[in-house]
Amino acid sequence: METGRRRTIPEVEILARLPLRSIARFKSVCKRWKSVIESDYFRRLFGSFHRSSSTSWSIMFRTEYLREMTQAIGFHGCKTWDLPKTLVSYIMPFQEYPNLPTSEYYYIASSNGLIWIDVFVSRIKNKVYSYKSFVGNPVLQEWVEIPQPPNPWVQDKHPWYPSPYSGVGMVTRVENGVVSSFKMVRTVQMELIDRRDEGMYLWRVCVYSSETGLWTFKQVFSSRPVHGGRVDSPVNLNGVLYLWDRYLFSNGPGVLVAHDFYGADDQCQVIPLPGANDEHEHEHDDEHEHVRRCLTTSGEDVIFIEVIHRILKAWRLHNEKSERWQLIWEVVMPSFISDVNCFPLAMNPFDTDIVYLWDRQHGCLVSGYLQAQEFIVHQESEDGSSSEGDCCRVNTSGTEGYMEERCDGVLMLSQFVLPSWMDSVPRPPN
Incomplete structure (x- = not known):
């Protein structure tokens, strides 16, 4: 018979088993707990207990003028954070300006858990916000x-006010699993110049840069134009921004x-x-008019998805210049999905087996499980969202508002x- 006392689990170990939302509240209890929670030891201990847990995510539309911030689909019920509601619901009302109309908040970009929003707080002279x-x-x-x-036009008599669409994107640097810095990128201008006898x-x-707290001007050169004012957010991964461009009047996929x-x-x-x-990118091809495409990320990969006449293909970007793209999926979708109005939205942030699509003809969002070739239609609920399981929320009406004019x-x-x-x-x- 064992006579020794049962080992007491240290309070630190008990704390590390809790979800992050609870741990965050304990940081304010006392200086000692705050110091323990912010230590590398505690972070590693928490990671060891939650290694198999997923994290919360949301697929967002970049805010357009006079539209509200909109989530297409999101998952919030993970054990890591234990959130009772969707991520977008934590953004508004914004604590600094809780009484502003929701149309005055602009979601610009996100990277590694940080988001960038612009808040239009007042109107001043000449109808400028x-x-x-x-x-x-x-x-x-x-x-x-x-x-x-800073004002890039020092000689200009009029002050410079970048529109909400001048914000291009945000990138982050991660060190030892922790975001150590971020950078925000705003477009100033784009023009064709002659450099070393090459256009x-x-x-x-x-x-x-969060490392300096300063804005700096930078000139970047490209053989293709960069349209920094597009409505969609560029894809970002590992410090790189990926923007899309295509020749005028072309129906081809274009370039990044x-x-x-x-x-x-x-x-x-x-x-x-x-x-x-x-060679044929400028040619008009009726077959390509019905191709629907999206660029997204999953895990540590940039993913390109194309849908045409119920054939879904997905590629993974490689660093090798000789073979940039690897085809990872080619799936025939079921007949209940529209053959010409099915738009791929994104891939699951952690699982390349799951893709999300918008069926404009039927006004519904579809989840596709590619390995099993199973596709699930998500229906709208009374409160404007539908629940798939207890923790996945689908915003059908909000998605329809953004997708009705996409072609x-x-x-x-x-x-x-x-x-x-x-x-x-x-x-x-x-």
Whole structure:
């Protein structure tokens, strides 16, 4: 018979088994607990207990003028965070300006659990809005106000007010599993210049770095133009922004213009999308009028999806220039899905087996499980969202509002994915 006392589980180990939403509240109990929770040891201990748990995510539309912030589909019931509601519901009402109309909040971009929003707080002379930019984690209600970028036109008599669409995107740097810094990118101008006797497009941007707390101007060169004012958010992964471009009057897939904002190079990569044919890209092909495409990410991969006449194909981007894209799926979709009005929206942020589509003909969102070739139609509920399981929310009416006018191009929705640890929002040194 064992006579020794049963080992007492330390309070730190008990705390590490809780979800992050609960742990965040314990940080304010006392300085000792705050110090313990913010230690590397506690973060590793928490990770060991929650290794098999997923995290919360949301697939968002970038906010258009006078539209409300809209989530297409999201998952919030993970054990890592234990959220009782969807991620978008934590953004509004915004704690700094709780009485503003929801149409005055613009979701610009997201990267590794941080989101960038512009808040239009007042109207001033000449019908120009005064706005403020914030980057933060809405679940933790931790926000950093970003200073306004400098005026690029020093000689201009009129002040420069970038529109909400001048914000291009955001990238982050992750070190040891923690977001250590972020950069925000705003387009200033784009013009064709002559450089070394070769025609190059100049993409002039203003970049904010959390490491310095400053905006700096940067000139980036590309053999294809960069349209930084597009409605869709560019895809970002590992510090790189991927923007889409296509020749005017072309029905082909076009190219990606990619730039690493943590790198030292001033050149963009131009990456042809699968199926692109430079020789015939200007030709008008009726067959291509019904092709629906999207660019998304899943895990550590950039994914390109194409749907035409119920044939769904998905490719993974490779770093090898000789073979940029690897075909990972080719699936025939069932007959109940529209053959010409089915738009791929995104792939699951963690599982390349799951894809999300919008069937415009029937006004519904569809989940596709590609390995099993099973497709599920999500119906609208009375409150404007439907629940798939207890933790997945589908916004059919909101998605319909954004998708009713889409016809071609490459759709790029923003993935707001919470990290597996409650990183503090990076701030510049005091």
